[in-house]
Amino acid sequence: MALNPWSASALRFGILGVLAPLLSVLLRMAKIPGRAPSAAIVAGIVAGLLSGPLVLPAAAPHLHPSLSGTAGPLQDQIADLRASHEAEIAALRATGVSEVAIQERLREQEAEIGPLLARQRDRARAFRDASTLPASVLAGLVLLAGAIVGRRRMPAPRDLREAPPMLVAGILMVAVTALGTAVMVVWLLGLDQRSALAVGAALAAGSAFSHLPMRPLGVEGRRIGAAAGNVIAFLLSMVVLILAIDNNRRVWLLAPVSGVFLASMLRSRVRSTRQRRRLARGFILTLGIPVLVAWMVAQCDPRLITQSAGALWFAILAVAFAGTGHFLGVWLGLQAFGTQRQRERAIEIWIDSHAQGVSLTQVVLLAVLVCADVVRPDTPAGSSLVLALCCAIALMEMSIGWLRRIAGASTRP
Numbered sequence: 001m002a003l004n005p006w007s008a009s010a011l012r013f014g015i016l017g018v019l020a021p022l023l024s025v026l027l028r029m030a031k032i033p034g035r036a037p038s039a040a041i042v043a044g045i046v047a048g049l050l051s052g053p054l055v056l057p058a059a060a061p062h063l064h065p066s067l068s069g070t071a072g073p074l075q076d077q078i079a080d081l082r083a084s085h086e087a088e089i090a091a092l093r094a095t096g097v098s099e100v101a102i103q104e105r106l107r108e109q110e111a112e113i114g115p116l117l118a119r120q121r122d123r124a125r126a127f128r129d130a131s132t133l134p135a136s137v138l139a140g141l142v143l144l145a146g147a148i149v150g151r152r153r154m155p156a157p158r159d160l161r162e163a164p165p166m167l168v169a170g171i172l173m174v175a176v177t178a179l180g181t182a183v184m185v186v187w188l189l190g191l192d193q194r195s196a197l198a199v200g201a202a203l204a205a206g207s208a209f210s211h212l213p214m215r216p217l218g219v220e221g222r223r224i225g226a227a228a229g230n231v232i233a234f235l236l237s238m239v240v241l242i243l244a245i246d247n248n249r250r251v252w253l254l255a256p257v258s259g260v261f262l263a264s265m266l267r268s269r270v271r272s273t274r275q276r277r278r279l280a281r282g283f284i285l286t287l288g289i290p291v292l293v294a295w296m297v298a299q300c301d302p303r304l305i306t307q308s309a310g311a312l313w314f315a316i317l318a319v320a321f322a323g324t325g326h327f328l329g330v331w332l333g334l335q336a337f338g339t340q341r342q343r344e345r346a347i348e349i350w351i352d353s354h355a356q357g358v359s360l361t362q363v364v365l366l367a368v369l370v371c372a373d374v375v376r377p378d379t380p381a382g383s384s385l386v387l388a389l390c391c392a393i394a395l396m397e398m399s400i401g402w403l404r405r406i407a408g409a410s411t412r413p
Contacts, residue, residue: 005123005130012051013134013291016298020047020290034398037214037360040285041394044293044363045387052298078116085109132252135295136371139364140255142288145280146209146357147263149272162339166229166349169333170206173229174236176332177204177325184317188310189381198244198374199385202365204325206233208260209357212280218404220345220352229330230356241365245372252371256364289360292367296386299370299377304384311384315391322392326354347407351400359397363390 003011023043024036032039049055056063088109092102178200185196210227220226238260242253270276305311330350334342342349366389369375376382 005126008127009130009134012131012298013295015051016047016291016294017287019051020044020294021286023047024286024290032398033401034394035215036281036285037289037357038394038397040289041293041359041363041390041397044290045297045390045394047290047294048297048300049302051294053301054303078113078120081113081116085113131295132371135292135367136252136255138288138292139367139371140257140259142284142292142360142364143208143256143259144263145283145288146212146360147260148267148270149212149276149280162223162342163228165334165338165342166226166353167232168337169330170229170231170233171236171329172333173206173233173326173329174201174204174240176329178237178240180325184314185385188314188317189308189384190310191381194244194246195374198241198369198372201237201240201244202369203362203389204233204240205237205358205361205365206230207353207357208234208361208364209284212277212357213355214281214285214357214360215355215400217355218348218352220349226349226353226356229333229353230358234361237365241368245369245374249372249374252373253368256368284360289363293363293390296367296370296377297390300383300386301378302383302387304378304380305387308380308384311380315384315388318388318392319395322396323354326350326358348404351403351407354396355400355404359393362393366390 020043023046024040027039027043028036032042050059089102089106092105178197181200181203182193182196185191185199186193189196191199207230210230238257242250242257245253305315327347327350330353331346334346334349338346366375366386370377370382370386375385377386
């Protein structure tokens with residue numbers, strides 16, 4: 001069954017829009033560590049693997065080629081021509097034709113099949129772009145929903161005094177995480193510097209959901225300082241992201257940037273009620289985040305990671321050091337500029353700052369990078385980036401409760 005790009009995109013998102021939310025609800029019922037945010041991310045990973053090239057071709061052999069654009073007369077023509085070429089070369093070898101003549105014929109065959117392969121690449125690009133548009137719009141809607149109905153509180157005077165050190169911590173968080181990640185991406189995956197910096201900026205982002213917590217927060221998470229640090233880190237990351245992406249692909253940033261802009265413009269005009277906050281959380285955690293993660297992971301083939309030692313090492317290191325850059329940025333900022341109380345409780349402040357929704361923001365910005373073709377999940381480097389970072393983000397989100405208990409026990413007299 002051959003589908004056009006838009007019908008294939010609609011079918012893909014229809015499948016993901018049912019499978020990912022269903023898994024998210026089931027994981028919540030199973031009381032997965034990390035509550036609803038980790039359930040949303042893990043559900044997206046599982047749904048993406050089930051509907052990706054690792055599982056779907058075996059489960060539904062005729063469905064996967066239709067969704068990926070590898071089904072149809074063009075693909076049949078390429079397969080027939082390849083088989084004919086292979087049979088011709090085998091016959092030439094059997095008759096004792098010289099290797100020089102065989103190599104010449106191989107070059108002629110490549111020239112014959114070249115136009116067909118170019119058409120195949122154009123078709124694959126059309127299928128990717130058709131699925132990129134709804135993903136980009138969904139990312140924008142998630143950012144809009146997370147910021148427009150957040151709770152508004154008047155900060156206490158003490159909180160205002162503690163906000164400037166958190167602003168510095170947010171800046172350092174972006175610098176440490178973005179630069180550290182960019183170096184690792186260039187070194188292990190071989191991406192160009194601009195792409196690596198864009199990946200670093202996505203991971204360095206603060207929370208876009210500071211005023212709409214997705215989980216119960218500790219004392220530090222309810223202070224204005226944590227929100228201030230997250231806001232400045234998010235805005236800086238967005239600026240770096242926009243500057244690092246090529247001009248011809250920035251069009252895919254239109255929906256996410258519009259979501260942030262509209263939220264800032266309409267936030268004061270939209271009344272924040274408990275029902276609206278509940279609806280926004282439900283949309284983000286049940287539909288938005290699971291589908292975005294599933295869409296990214298569904299384009300990855302885990303088998304590609306083993307083809308590159310750098311990709312494999314990146315996957316291992318990304319999971320092993322999840323959250324390290326954010327921790328170092330917050331800790332350095334508070335130790336250098338924070339109050340006595342902030343210096344003593346730096347670890348708890350980092351944990352509660354992260355719990356405000358940093359992981360969910362990282363997922364959205366990683367999806368933006370996939371939309372902009374900065375990250376190509378169908379390559380070894382892209383598969384390693386998407387799978388490793390999604391797993392690292394999920395692991396960090398699942399570990400917040402444990403980290404909070406450890407930090408509380410260490411500071412208890």
